Amino acid sequence: MTKITQVNGKEITGVGQEIQKNYEAFKGKGLKLDLTRGKPSAAQLDLSAELLALPGSGDFVAEGGVDCRNYGGLQGLTEARRLFSGIMGAPPEQVVVANNSSLALMHDTIVYALLAGTCDGARRWFTQGATQAASQGPAQGSHEGGIAFLCPVPGYDRHFTICKEYGIRMIPVAMKEDGPDIDAVERLAAQDDAIKGMWCVPKYSNPTGTVYSDAVVERLAAMKTAAPDFRLYWDNAYCVHHLTDERVEIANVLELSAKHGHPHRPLVFASTSKITLPGAGLAMFAASKENVKWLLARLTARTIGPDKVNQLRHVRFLKNEAGILQLMDKHRALIAPKFQKVLDIFGQKLARVPNVSWTRPKGGYFISLDVPKGCAQRVIALAKEAGVELTPAGAAYPYGKDPDDRTIRIAPTFPGLAEVAQAAEGVAACVLVAAAEKAGKV
Numbered sequence: 001m002t003k004i005t006q007v008n009g010k011e012i013t014g015v016g017q018e019i020q021k022n023y024e025a026f027k028g029k030g031l032k033l034d035l036t037r038g039k040p041s042a043a044q045l046d047l048s049a050e051l052l053a054l055p056g057s058g059d060f061v062a063e064g065g066v067d068c069r070n071y072g073g074l075q076g077l078t079e080a081r082r083l084f085s086g087i088m089g090a091p092p093e094q095v096v097v098a099n100n101s102s103l104a105l106m107h108d109t110i111v112y113a114l115l116a117g118t119c120d121g122a123r124r125w126f127t128q129g130a131t132q133a134a135s136q137g138p139a140q141g142s143h144e145g146g147i148a149f150l151c152p153v154p155g156y157d158r159h160f161t162i163c164k165e166y167g168i169r170m171i172p173v174a175m176k177e178d179g180p181d182i183d184a185v186e187r188l189a190a191q192d193d194a195i196k197g198m199w200c201v202p203k204y205s206n207p208t209g210t211v212y213s214d215a216v217v218e219r220l221a222a223m224k225t226a227a228p229d230f231r232l233y234w235d236n237a238y239c240v241h242h243l244t245d246e247r248v249e250i251a252n253v254l255e256l257s258a259k260h261g262h263p264h265r266p267l268v269f270a271s272t273s274k275i276t277l278p279g280a281g282l283a284m285f286a287a288s289k290e291n292v293k294w295l296l297a298r299l300t301a302r303t304i305g306p307d308k309v310n311q312l313r314h315v316r317f318l319k320n321e322a323g324i325l326q327l328m329d330k331h332r333a334l335i336a337p338k339f340q341k342v343l344d345i346f347g348q349k350l351a352r353v354p355n356v357s358w359t360r361p362k363g364g365y366f367i368s369l370d371v372p373k374g375c376a377q378r379v380i381a382l383a384k385e386a387g388v389e390l391t392p393a394g395a396a397y398p399y400g401k402d403p404d405d406r407t408i409r410i411a412p413t414f415p416g417l418a419e420v421a422q423a424a425e426g427v428a429a430c431v432l433v434a435a436a437e438k439a440g441k442v
């Protein structure tokens with residue numbers, strides 16, 4: 001019984017008691033479940049077991065006679081850049097294949113821009129935005145810089161951690177059905193030259209599953225920005241991570257930005273973390289020729305070259321883009337039922353609860369659950385008490401603060417199907433308790 005909408009008079013106590021009873025029963029099971037981080041399950045990792053046996057002994061030679069065991073090859077193997085060229089939306093010469101983490105590449109490109117400036121900027125970011133900063137008080141953790149990034153919310157917590165770490169002011173922008181609130185983005189980017197960048201997860205966003213419409217991508221590519229060296233941090237982490245038959249495609253931000261006269265604006269990132277092995281995969285970067293030259297110049301000071309043995313084994317394992325898509329179909333077969341299970345349970349238990357809604361993503365790794373205002377922390381605390389670990393409330397917002405305390409990120413990929421079902425039941429029970437408490441019915 002979840003009819004907390006229809007409660008009046010004497011019924012209040014009855015419904016509240018039933019909700020509480022269900023919650024106590026769930027808690028009584030003494031389960032230990034975890035819906036926190038978006039990690040692949042062991043069964044998913046097993047799909048790439050063969051990778052670890054490659055490239056095999058005796059054949060370490062890549063195209064052009066490159067001995068992958070040795071130093072060099074800063075931009076990545078030619079065949080690896082070709083392999084990911086379609087996914088990255090850029091010709092191989094504009095692709096860099098690096099080591100195991102795209103987040104590290106995002107972090108490093110921000111630090112390079114702070115310390116060394118961009119390929120088209122007059123000054124390094126670290127020394128800019130001081131006027132803005134002075135009027136707004138010191139940016140957290142920074143000494144003098146006052147630059148800012150636009151942050152669609154809810155978003156990816158680790159993007160926000162990079163900004164926090166380097167004192168980059170975060171300006172939240174609402175996420176809508178078709179991408180970030182583009183009117184707000186255009187207005188903000190045009191008026192403040194301290195705004196140097198924007199976080200974008202354009203396909204199957206973390207955590208909302210949002211896919212940016214072609215119109216939004218084009219407006220991001222075309223908009224006027226007060227900062228001449230404004231960058232779109234285009235984190236296409238879920239580019240091939242479909243959950244349905246529909247392989248959703250998005251507009252090519254590099255081509256559109258070039259068309260509108262801003263070729264250096266997008267920095268495109270992706271990785272094989274959730275294609276092969278997170279931690280032992282490959283990270284990719286694509287951008288204008290000048291941006292690639294700029295990155296390679298910075299990398300020259302940092303390293304003699306990436307792990308080409310891992311690049312070679314990925315090329316031999318994945319073969320081509322069709323090979324990547326086939327592997328992703330196998331991932332989908334393992335994880336789509338888990339998403340469906342959560343959606344079914346939420347549908348059964350929460351459909352008629354006022355101010356509760358959730359996303360039905362066509363891809364990616366998350367479901368975003370919205371509970372009544374002021375209830376997210378309470379739901380998470382109740383879940384913890386009942387043995388279900390959820391991502392902390394506010395994690396998907398800059399500075400960890402969800403102003404409405406209502407968004408909860410659900411990550412169903414890692415646990416087994418039965419555990420996912422139990423956890424979703426538990427979450428639903430907690431939402432009902434919190435909503436009933438809020439409505440004064442418990």
Ligand SMILES: Cc1ncc(COP(=O)(O)O)c(C=O)c1O
Nearest residue numbers: 101102103156201206237271273
């Ligand atoms: C949007 C997004 N970007 C980047 C990452 C991490 O990528 P990588 O493993 O390549 O560092 C994640 C992982 O959850 C993510 O959700």
